[in-house]
Amino acid sequence: MKQKRKRGTNRVTLNDVAHKAGVSPITVSRALNRPEKVTDGLREAILETVRELGYVPDYAARALASRTSNIVGVLSSALGSSLFSPVMKGIEDRMRNSGMRIQYVNASVDPEEEIQQLKQFLAQKPAGLMIGGLQIASRVTEILHEAPCPVVQFIDVSYPAIDMAIGIDNQAACLTAINHLLEKGYRRIGFCSGRLEIPVAKRLEAYKHRMTEEGLYNSDLVLSVTAANPISLGGDILDRLFAVAPDLDAILCCHDDLALGVLFECQRRGISVPQDLGVCGFTDIDCAAYINPSLTTVRLPLYQLGYRSADMILRVQEGRKHIEPVNLGFQLIERDSTRRV
Amino acid sequence: MKQKRKRGTNRVTLNDVAHKAGVSPITVSRALNRPEKVTDGLREAILETVRELGYVPDYAARALASRTSNIVGVLSSALGSSLFSPVMKGIEDRMRNSGMRIQYVNASVDPEEEIQQLKQFLAQKPAGLMIGGLQIASRVTEILHEAPCPVVQFIDVSYPAIDMAIGIDNQAACLTAINHLLEKGYRRIGFCSGRLEIPVAKRLEAYKHRMTEEGLYNSDLVLSVTAANPISLGGDILDRLFAVAPDLDAILCCHDDLALGVLFECQRRGISVPQDLGVCGFTDIDCAAYINPSLTTVRLPLYQLGYRSADMILRVQEGRKHIEPVNLGFQLIERDSTRRV
DNA sequence: TTGTACGCGTTATCAA
DNA sequence: TTGATAACGCGTACAA
Numbered sequence: 001m002k003q004k005r006k007r008g009t010n011r012v013t014l015n016d017v018a019h020k021a022g023v024s025p026i027t028v029s030r031a032l033n034r035p036e037k038v039t040d041g042l043r044e045a046i047l048e049t050v051r052e053l054g055y056v057p058d059y060a061a062r063a064l065a066s067r068t069s070n071i072v073g074v075l076s077s078a079l080g081s082s083l084f085s086p087v088m089k090g091i092e093d094r095m096r097n098s099g100m101r102i103q104y105v106n107a108s109v110d111p112e113e114e115i116q117q118l119k120q121f122l123a124q125k126p127a128g129l130m131i132g133g134l135q136i137a138s139r140v141t142e143i144l145h146e147a148p149c150p151v152v153q154f155i156d157v158s159y160p161a162i163d164m165a166i167g168i169d170n171q172a173a174c175l176t177a178i179n180h181l182l183e184k185g186y187r188r189i190g191f192c193s194g195r196l197e198i199p200v201a202k203r204l205e206a207y208k209h210r211m212t213e214e215g216l217y218n219s220d221l222v223l224s225v226t227a228a229n230p231i232s233l234g235g236d237i238l239d240r241l242f243a244v245a246p247d248l249d250a251i252l253c254c255h256d257d258l259a260l261g262v263l264f265e266c267q268r269r270g271i272s273v274p275q276d277l278g279v280c281g282f283t284d285i286d287c288a289a290y291i292n293p294s295l296t297t298v299r300l301p302l303y304q305l306g307y308r309s310a311d312m313i314l315r316v317q318e319g320r321k322h323i324e325p326v327n328l329g330f331q332l333i334e335r336d337s338t339r340r341v
Numbered sequence: 342m343k344q345k346r347k348r349g350t351n352r353v354t355l356n357d358v359a360h361k362a363g364v365s366p367i368t369v370s371r372a373l374n375r376p377e378k379v380t381d382g383l384r385e386a387i388l389e390t391v392r393e394l395g396y397v398p399d400y401a402a403r404a405l406a407s408r409t410s411n412i413v414g415v416l417s418s419a420l421g422s423s424l425f426s427p428v429m430k431g432i433e434d435r436m437r438n439s440g441m442r443i444q445y446v447n448a449s450v451d452p453e454e455e456i457q458q459l460k461q462f463l464a465q466k467p468a469g470l471m472i473g474g475l476q477i478a479s480r481v482t483e484i485l486h487e488a489p490c491p492v493v494q495f496i497d498v499s500y501p502a503i504d505m506a507i508g509i510d511n512q513a514a515c516l517t518a519i520n521h522l523l524e525k526g527y528r529r530i531g532f533c534s535g536r537l538e539i540p541v542a543k544r545l546e547a548y549k550h551r552m553t554e555e556g557l558y559n560s561d562l563v564l565s566v567t568a569a570n571p572i573s574l575g576g577d578i579l580d581r582l583f584a585v586a587p588d589l590d591a592i593l594c595c596h597d598d599l600a601l602g603v604l605f606e607c608q609r610r611g612i613s614v615p616q617d618l619g620v621c622g623f624t625d626i627d628c629a630a631y632i633n634p635s636l637t638t639v640r641l642p643l644y645q646l647g648y649r650s651a652d653m654i655l656r657v658q659e660g661r662k663h664i665e666p667v668n669l670g671f672q673l674i675e676r677d678s679t680r681r682v
Numbered sequence: 683t684t685g686t687a688c689g690c691g692t693t694a695t696c697a698a
Numbered sequence: 699t700t701g702a703t704a705a706c707g708c709g710t711a712c713a714a
Contacts (some may be wrong), residue, residue, distance in 0.1 A: 013707060029709060057465040060404035061707035069401065079445075080426030088421045098375040101461070104420075104445040120442070123397040199690045200692050204536055225698065231628045255628075281491055286598075287572045287628075290605040354691055368692060402691035404713050405706045411702065 010202045018337045020050040020191050032057065047300075059101075060339055065123060066147075072128040072313055075119050076154070077107040083255075084281060085303065087154075090306025091130070098314055100127060107134055122147055128313035131156065133197065150316040151310040156202045157327045166326040167311050169204035171261075173298050173330045177252055177280050178210045180296070184338050186250035186278045187214075190221040190241040191275075193254035194230060200254050203282075220244040225258070234261030238269070250278035250338070256285040263337065267278065267292075274340040284333055293336030301328045353396045354607065362390040368641040373398070385497045400442075409466050409490075412443045413654055416462065417495070418481075420447040424596075424624060424643065428495075432471070440653055441468060441620055442561050446573025450473060456480050460586035469654035471495065474538065491657040493650040497543045498668045503659075504623045506652050507667040511543035514671045518593055518621050521637070525679050527619045528555075531562040531582040533603075534595035535571060541595050544623075561585040566599070575602030579610070591679070593617035597626040600636055604678065608633075615681040627676055632678030 005014070010020040018025040023046065031038045038046070049055075059067065078084050088104075095102055095245050103141040105121060108114050114134060120127070129147060132154030136142055144151050144295045151163040156170045180188050191207045193200045204222065211217035223240060237258065241248050253259035259281030273279055273293050273306050281288065284299035305328060312323050359366040362564070364387065372387040375501050390396075397414050404410040413434065417565055420551075421426050446462060449455050455475060461472070461577045463484070470488060473495030475481055485503045492504040497511045522530055532548045534541045543562065552558035564581060566574050573625050578599065594600035600622030607614050614620055614634050622629065625640035646669060 001689085011707095014706080014709095026709075027684060028687085033709085037683075042683090056460060058707055059465055060401045060406070062709075063401035063689090064399070064405050064692085065707075067690070067709090080429045082423040082426070085421030085423070086449060102446075104428060105443075119397060124400055143508060144533070193435065229627045231631050234631065248709040262627060264628070264633060267633045286570045287601060290572050290575065290602060290603060290710090292608045352691095355693095356691080367693075367702085368700060371700085374693085378699075383699090402706090405708085406691075406693040408693090408706070525684050528688090659697075 002305055011058070012053045013058070017046065017049050017053055017055050017144055020053065021046050031057075061322050068125050068127060070100050071103050071126045072130070072310070073103050073105060073126050074130045075105045075107050075121065076130075076132040077109055077117065078103055078133045079106040082257075082285060086302040086307035090303040090308070091310045092306075094307045094310035094314070100314075101294075107238070111139075114173045115143065118143055123147070127317065128152070130309050130313070150313050152312050154305060154309065156199050157325060158202065159198060160323050164312050164323050164325065166305060166307075166312065166328065167199070168300060168328050170199045170332050171206040172283070173300075174203035174252075175210055175331050176208035176330070177282075177298050178207060180249050180332055180334065181252065181278055181280060182210075182214065182336060184250075184274075184278060184340060186338075187247045188215055188218075188221070188245050189216070189250040189252060189278075190223065190237075190245070191254075192223045192225065192237050192241075192258055194224070194226050194258070196224055203254055218245070221248070230255065230257035231261040231264070233258060234263070234265030237262055238265055238271075239274075248331065250279070250280070253281045254281065256281035256283045256288050256295060256297055258289065259297070259337075260285075260287070263291055263293070263295065273339050274336065276338065278338040280338055288333075289335065296335045296338040297333050299333050301330070304328055342552065352399070354399070355396070356389050358387065358394055358396050361394065363385050365390040370569045401440060401572050404466060408594070410468060412444050412465055412467045413442050413463050413469040413651075414444050414446060415471045416446045416459065416475065417471075418448040418449050418450055419474045420445055423598075423626060427643035428647035431644040431649070432651045433647075435648045435651035437656070441655075443521070452480075456484065461483055463490075466490070468658065469493070471650050472652070482516055488531055491654050492656045493653050495646060495650065497540050498666060499543065500539060500604070502660075503665050504665065505650075505653050505664050507646060507653065507669065508540070509641060509669050509671050511540045514623070514641075515547035515593075516551055517546035517671070517673050518623075519548060519638050521675065522591050522593065522619055522679060523551075523555065525591075525615075525681060526621060527599060527679075528557055529562070529565065529589045530557070530578055530591040530619075531584050531586070531589055532593050532595075533564045533566065533578050533582075535565070535567050538566055543616075544595055559586070562589070571596065571598035572602040572605070574599060576608030578603055579606055579612075589618070591621070594620065594621075597622035597624045597629050597636060597638055600678075601626075601628070602637070604634070604636065614679065615679050619679040620679065621679055630676065634680075637676045637679040638674050640672045640674050642671070645669055 014025045014028050018028045028046050031043045035043055083240040090161045096134040102191050105117055118305045126149050128150045150235055152167045154165045155165055159165050227233050252264055259279050262279055271277050279296050308326055355366045355369050371389055372384045376384055440649050446458060467490050469491045471493045494506045494507055496508045498508050540669045549558055592603055600620050601619055612618050622636050622638035625638045629636040629638050649667055
């Protein structure tokens, strides 16, 4: 008689629980995954055994058998950014006790690598995917269209969603900021951003449009700068803008980090903010309210972004069919950096 | 004859590749995982077929069969912190092309939940685990001791490692900072921190020790403060320290965020830094060099922390047995906030 | 409501 | 060096 080969680890399995509880493995499985399908008493006995034995399900086996995992992925090239922290918090607050596991993947800025990451991630048969800050190259779009799971994109509301989308109206947000600067009497307004990603492009559109309306548009006042540390660019930004427009009187920065750099550099150069130069940012990062002068900025609801996108994924899993794109809105926070008399 | 049930997804499997290449599945598996075990020509033919068919391995199946996954976990309660961004970058730079997948888990600050997260994570049979900022309650230690994978702790070098450890000597770092302040002639030096985690506790020890040596120690000058936004605490810190010591002349902050808040508040109150008050931080965050006055701080090699801890995991996988704890060192960056004459 | 049989896609084991 | 077979632990399909 052939000897039965044993390869198992020593972990407690569904079978062990089943044996001890005197039921079949599948009943234990049901007691855990579809409690309503098992008689109350039996279920409790089984769960008690589960606790006793310290049984923890094997996700790999579960994924293999069910062809879906409980992993929800968050893919973004901004994971490391300070901006992402509240998003994370929102996601986790909503996902807690949902049985889902969240896997953050720091997307590469290299398109090829990004596609590879995406493919690899999808090979896990995830339960859901949240994706932000990607290049949205055609290849990526294609892949996402065929993704076997709900997909939430963090993106401008005007952008066509592949599946679900959540974000803000960047044009409206930027328009609000520009109008604020105009109301304050600023006229020569520079526009400064990092990489020209979709949200930034939308803001730039609004800037162009509104400034042109006022007969104030000058393409030399549009700056796109990048550096590992955006705060370090304050001097650069001032140099370059003042070089083309010595009468510059305000700067709209697409991220508070840039604005911060500008404010610091103004302090150093003795440029008086908001009198000589108005500065407005985007995001409302932690120190925006505390810097001197405090920074006027467009507050982005980042916590909500995380919370509600997680919510969208969970709702789809509960069977909801179509989920409308979500416009989170924004809020202009007027502070001292534009508060001139 | 019984009809064979077909449940499969439409994905390309190892079997498909094997068929097309005219070999057995196990040979394909070997060609991918242990290339040296397959004849050169055959291997190339197989890899070509893999590309042609766009085969992507099923990690769940792989994990189930091999009882180990290619997931390396990063558990920390500081994931969302700006401090973590360089760590991430370091980890990813080292792990790229290693075949490992990195899974970040934002550890809960609730000990019970933390233990649960840890257990769940270990149920995935991870290839490695990096862990930082945890409570290191006895339960956690116990679980980590039995972890079936290499474990790297981010922790003070003086702390006993469960498996491997990497970090800095917080006592030495703090001593350096204190000595710097003393050299600059500061005497009434406050100590301000967030939660009293292990690294902070070590720094506090050094502070106590050194200040006592100088006959300057006063427990009222030790402050532990917490808030969602540490920068907001600047006013609090100044109020509380000046209340007990009107002649306070320096503050050592355990994180630059706290120092930032203090600097902003000093600007607002017209307290002259570094003349009336010296301020020193820890970390060297992005804006430390740009704020006015620029912030003297102890630079922590966070990128290296990530890079080298990833390296440790990979080395163990290559068969290395014992890996010594790593002391990363630190560097005092003297800037204007303590540069008084 | 519970159980039986089998398949998910891969790798370990052993034989050729 | 390559292949046949079984096993990994769980869930699906279907029967009782």
